[in-house]
Amino acid sequence: MKSSVIKTLIFALSTFIGFNASAHQGHEHGEHHHGSEQLSVHNATVRTFLPAAPSTAGYLVIENPTQQNKVLVKASLEGVKRVEIHEHVHKEDMMKMQRVDELAIPAGKSVTFQPGGYHLMVFEPVETLKVGEKRKLTLYFADGDRIFTMAEVVALADMFGGKEKSNAGHHSHH
């Protein structure tokens, strides 16, 4: 009597564990290989320079799954001399953008750089950025951490899915 209860318990337990393990297998496997406990950068794109434009913009997502707040202080892109971190702000009914010296990426959060919000401002290309190319983008953090990704060079229309070209001029206020 007693032993059959134990057997039932063991069976129930092993079934539970077995079910759990198979349900989570893919997820855990992926986490292990992508190092989800580390700072990472995704979906990085940089627009080509428009003719005679002094600057262009770059977008990306920074994920911080760590327990520590991280502070982005600098970015660099292969093939250009200068990259600034910018934000858009409303001032006197105008959308303006300004440089940001430090951008906090809070623990457990991600920050998305996108049109109308945070973006990278890219200046002084040493060589032409061509659509489809990948350029190494490096992000520097206040604690000395450094991460990089390959940013894809895209045409302006691609950034908006080709639907909001009329908004394009709003960004050139340098």
Ligand SMILES: [Cu+2]
């Ligand atoms: Cu800007």
